[in-house]
Amino acid sequence: MKSVYFFNEGDGKNKKLFGGKGAGLMEMTRLGLAVPPGFTITTEVCTKYYGNSKKLPKNLMVEVRKNIQKIERRTGKRLGSEKNPLLVSVRSGAAMSMPGMMDTILNLGLNDKTVAGLAYSSKNPRFAWDSYRRFVQLFGKVVFGIDDKKFDSVLHDAKKEQNVQQDYELNEESLRNIVLRYKTICQEDTKKQFPEDPYRQLELAIEAVFKSWMGERAVVYREKYKISKDAASGTAVNVVTMVFGNMGNDSATGVVFTRDPSDGSKRIFGEYLVNAQGEDVVAGIRTPQQIIQLKKEMPSTYKQLLRTCNKLERHFKEPQDIEFTVEKGKFYLLQTRSAKMNAASMIRTSVSMVKEKLITKERAILRLHPEDLDQMLHKTIDVNAAKKISPIAKGIPASPGAASGIAIFDVKTATNMGEGGTKVILVREETKPEDVPAFFSSAGILTSRGGKTSHAAVVARGMGKPCVVGCTDIKIDYSTKQFFADGKVISEGQMITVDGSTGSIYTGEIPTIEPKLTEDFTTVLDWSEQFKTLGIRANADTPEAARLARTYGAKGIGLCRTERMFNARDRLDIFVEMIMAKTIEERKTVLEKLRTLQKQDFKEILDIMQGYHVTIRLLDPPLHEFLPNIEVLINKVYALEKEGASDQVVATRRFLDRAKELAEVNPMMGHRGVRVGITYPEIYEMQIRAICEATAELTKEKIPVHPQIMIPQVGSASELRYVKAIYDSIKSDVESKSKTKLKITFGTMMEVVRACLTADEIAKTAEFFSFGTNDLTQAVFSFSREDAEGKFLPEYFEKEIISENPFQSVDVNGVGSLIQIAVSRGRAIKHDLEIGVCGEHGGDPRSIKFFNMAGITYVSASAHRVPIAVLSAAQASLEKRLSESPKRSRNKR
């Protein structure tokens, strides 16, 4: 097996074998660009090294020597020469970029003899000794693991002795002296002579780079960025001829992006320093020049740089981030890699590269990261401002965007002040349906309890309000209307800022940046529409949300939750009255009031959607969710008893009794959804009639409408049949009374495991399926999300029991497997069955790829995530196409 590849022996494709840096250098060599000669020791050698109790393979150094000789032939220099010595750098480079996490050694090949050769060949003894100094320090640190401080203190003393401020003011003699002292440090530490043989130096350096792969920094980095062992099995080692940007004023070093990464515009962007080495740029001692200055200072080099940038972009079809060095007027490329850019710049470059005919639309779509688009769709904290101020607390980011307002601790005040025009942040331990009016009038929500599907989180996301939940860093005291965090007290009326994208809480008002859908963004979405096959709808419960959904390009509403309509101020009381009703008759009378209100809601939403599908889910939560909390009621009873308010005690006791009667041990698996619909059929009857009447009235007005009635929590076909019979009779009643034919379809949520397993039976009654992946995930894992995210999931991540939160990205092996069973059993009965996804996974790019593959008809996401879903769906289609005919498509690219 070949262990070492000279740069002209490989190309850029095999990053796994050569690492990113090595592959880049090889590709540039292949392109005929000026890369200093060198070679790469493969990642496989690293794996062998660890497989062989950390010993280098036997013949490695033989191969290395042959490749050094190749360099020598090309450069005319020789490793160890006392006249014209070859110096090399030894650099790490894994398949995945891990900047700064592993070690590099420069100027290798210097020793007491070759330093003289370098002085001679460079005609610059000071430069030679400075290079030697740098080498010994780096070697001592990297290979021997000697603390940098020891070297620094020698340097510090030398400067003191010479009475100078900067390193470059030290003269040759001082540098000679420093090298001597440095070597003494090494010898004292290792009890050995400093290695003078350049090949021995090289062997030790190669080993040191391999060792740094398992160094603490690198291991922690891989953990943090979840780089799996498969994706990066080890580091390669690159041995490259040294070139020097510090050999006078005709030398320079710099870093350049082929396009401006801050906005994506087509102009090179970067910095350089004359007479300097790369590390000097980083050290920040001298201020680097803007790259445009190079045009004046070194016009021909600048031209060469521009040509190189163009060539690289044309070749890689991706903006590049390159390092270059000019040695005595000669231009060298030391590295190239794809430029990292923010979402806006990625979009801009995608569009302009297509216009320039550099890439196809397909590639323009595929190179984008859908998740990053989220940055552009919400107000964000101004990064510059936030840098200076540190957050006082961190919670779970539950609904993205940033908002400032005064802290308010109760719903009534929040509602009143918010409606009065004051910007308010509602701060609660947790929220309940009756708090929803305050959501409308608050700029943001902060809770100290609950997870990503807590009431606050779900409602806020639906409304697109910034929200931070489960912020255990804060302690709320309702009695004094204060919260405590980071040793501070925040009282009612004090200004705070919540960042729902990061979970950070700040005191005061932090400047925010408004989102905007740029023209380029719209272009990218238009292209995506052409490629995608998956439909994209939005979750929207109110007319406002429906309008927002259309703005963001949703083609229909995939989930309209009717219970949200009961939480509006004017309705919650009626709904509670319905729950407290003592007889069916009383309940029916109250329901009549709700029917009028719901019909109006449905009419508005259907009107806005102009014939697009609107999937309306009938009541889902258990009834007790609409009543106050039992603990609160108990405490209230005690308080009222103390006050002697006996009338109120009786009334509150009545609530307490009903709440207890309805209370459940496991509400998630209890009396809810279709189970409420079957045991209180009058509720579903009311909702179905409201939908049918709304449809009839709009149809008469010639407004195109297509509502879909969706039954939640169905586990057995018989449940669905029961409600279908009610629906059939109400529909034909409304049709005959209104003399209109109603275009409505009737289907079911797929969120109960049993429904998935018996999808064939259910498909006989359902005209459509829609997977509720939130509940389905909970049922498949037997995780209650509210409990899991607060109690054991954090530790599960820490202990690597799970690597991905299944509530954010669909669990393909478990939940996905069940979805596939359901799709295939359902379509066995109705081969063209419409099958949607309306859980939160509908907005997750990775999940969307799975849904696309599984044959799902459409996904429904919250309005703000519709663009992300559109782009993801396009990528999913393109990737599927590529995987199905890899050759044809690769050529196309």
Add this chain to the structure above:
Amino acid sequence: MKSVYFFNEGDGKNKKLFGGKGAGLMEMTRLGLAVPPGFTITTEVCTKYYGNSKKLPKNLMVEVRKNIQKIERRTGKRLGSEKNPLLVSVRSGAAMSMPGMMDTILNLGLNDKTVAGLAYSSKNPRFAWDSYRRFVQLFGKVVFGIDDKKFDSVLHDAKKEQNVQQDYELNEESLRNIVLRYKTICQEDTKKQFPEDPYRQLELAIEAVFKSWMGERAVVYREKYKISKDAASGTAVNVVTMVFGNMGNDSATGVVFTRDPSDGSKRIFGEYLVNAQGEDVVAGIRTPQQIIQLKKEMPSTYKQLLRTCNKLERHFKEPQDIEFTVEKGKFYLLQTRSAKMNAASMIRTSVSMVKEKLITKERAILRLHPEDLDQMLHKTIDVNAAKKISPIAKGIPASPGAASGIAIFDVKTATNMGEGGTKVILVREETKPEDVPAFFSSAGILTSRGGKTSHAAVVARGMGKPCVVGCTDIKIDYSTKQFFADGKVISEGQMITVDGSTGSIYTGEIPTIEPKLTEDFTTVLDWSEQFKTLGIRANADTPEAARLARTYGAKGIGLCRTERMFNARDRLDIFVEMIMAKTIEERKTVLEKLRTLQKQDFKEILDIMQGYHVTIRLLDPPLHEFLPNIEVLINKVYALEKEGASDQVVATRRFLDRAKELAEVNPMMGHRGVRVGITYPEIYEMQIRAICEATAELTKEKIPVHPQIMIPQVGSASELRYVKAIYDSIKSDVESKSKTKLKITFGTMMEVVRACLTADEIAKTAEFFSFGTNDLTQAVFSFSREDAEGKFLPEYFEKEIISENPFQSVDVNGVGSLIQIAVSRGRAIKHDLEIGVCGEHGGDPRSIKFFNMAGITYVSASAHRVPIAVLSAAQASLEKRLSESPKRSRNKR
């Protein structure tokens, strides 16, 4: 299509077409037994009748007429003859026996003219007019729907007029008069002449029988006994020549079982009446004679009866329940069907019929009803005693058996009095783990809340204690130590009886009957062992339970719940101390104490099981289940504050805080099982070490042992791997310290849906699977059993959304389908993987058949149900064998 079959045209196999009665009559005719000539109109005609807006098919009466003529040829009588008239009965008869639910008409063919013919041919005018009277009344009631009272009042008046007491004392003239008046009633009611044409009578009677199929009585009966529309699609109609047991002292009628149904012994058993019709026996006016008397009174008839009984038994291979009539010395059979017997008699007859070589052992096993065996395995209420006393309340029967004791409302008193020897019934709204000590010392448990998997139910079943739960009929007032039911007040100390088999609650002590395992029972179980392939283990948590399991024939323990061991009096305090521990170190110290206790438990159980598998499940419930209820704690704090007991307030608050911290919204899907094991690894470490040490110590003593460590709530292979690593290291530590090789296997519960879906991945780590079908059913349905059984399941049954409680009998389409997926995915990795079932379904016969079919290795049931499981498993094997090679096996039978 042929609609009518003469009795010699069919046989006994096609009950679906001919109904049970028709098939029986045909089969007897085929056997050459003395069945009065007749024919059957098929159930298909009934279906047609209802499919054709309740009209008889056109040509039906033509076919009927032809068959009447056949009867006439055989009997020499003629329908409508004025000399020797033919009379027939018209009887219903569906595929499933529905005794008394549909209508019958006797003596059809009589009219004003033929009555004279009957008087002439019978030489008994009084008999003729009496028959006519009976006919008109029955016809009026059944065909015209006239209220019986109208006829009864005429009869009453007539007897008054004649000054006699009994019907048979009325003379011919009175009877003539009565017939006249009866017919007037009919004419007034129908505004039509009473039909004189016998064929018209016959047509109306046939239609009336068909109508009675959808009569209220029949519909309710089918609902109650869950007879599906498929199983019984309609009734047949049997038209049979009348024979009369009331034609003098050489006539008689009787009912006979071929074996004594009360104990199964081989002797005919029954009653008869001389000179009477069947209805007279039922009416109870004259006391029937024991059948043995017939030997004296009618010796030749008795001989013929014995011969007939033998012939029928030999033919049907099943004890029969027959009706006979003797008309002037001539013996007729009117009906035969399999005798209904209690479990003990079924077992006894099975064994004796095999001894008599009447049936094979296979058939002896297959004819038994496993569920009925339950009667024999628990103390039962003495039926005779219970008849006289009605229950004051009914709850959910949760653990079978009956017990009497004084009502006690608190755990402490129950424990103390119980230990002191008093028989106690613990009465609570619900129970908690800390109440378990009282379970040991109580004779029975009664709760007003909770379902079949509530804490009380599960613990009681495990201990084999009679238990009734969810008894909402009673209202408990702890403060006065009373409960209210049925308008009565039951105070502490008052004697009550609970029947856990029926859910009934009685005041006072109701006599009970002890269970016994008869020799025949043991024989049947021995035979079952030979046929079954499924292994049978028992659920047992304590040494006592393990001993019981062996008594009942369990070959191993399939589920040993370790948390039960923490509920014993001396341990709960330690366990709570562990939960309240402030640091890991403190917790570990407390766990050390528990380890010693658990090790002792495991040693005892393993010793008892002598090398049989003992599957030990590590801690499963969430920790908060061991702490007192939050509501109770809140109230306690308020009460203590009032008393000013500030020290205790602080202590209680600490409990309250910890309980709140651990509280969960959905504990069923929360922080429990392996999730606790991973987040508090020290708990599982303690348990695993206790098991390993117990195994090592017994192995050293040369006692054969085979524990299996089972991890609950596993959803991902990574969870199992995490615990496996802990297990591996502890096991090898104990092995090296004890210098013993430990024979332990390591596996997982399959009770989380995701585990089933990813069974292939899990099988790589697990050495065995064991389905926890309780939790799996809850997860598949998204039903919390505790909530479902109390809230909506009753209405689901009522509305026919479900027909079978999935917690009692496994839901084959949903849960079963998932089990099959898991079995096939798991065995794809390890083809001989041991796969058990340890949920409650392990003791359910119908479920056992499914498990046997699905390739399950063993089921584990509560000790008391082990015999039922053994028998069911044998039946499952035999049925599978039959279905696989139907011909061979049928011949064998």
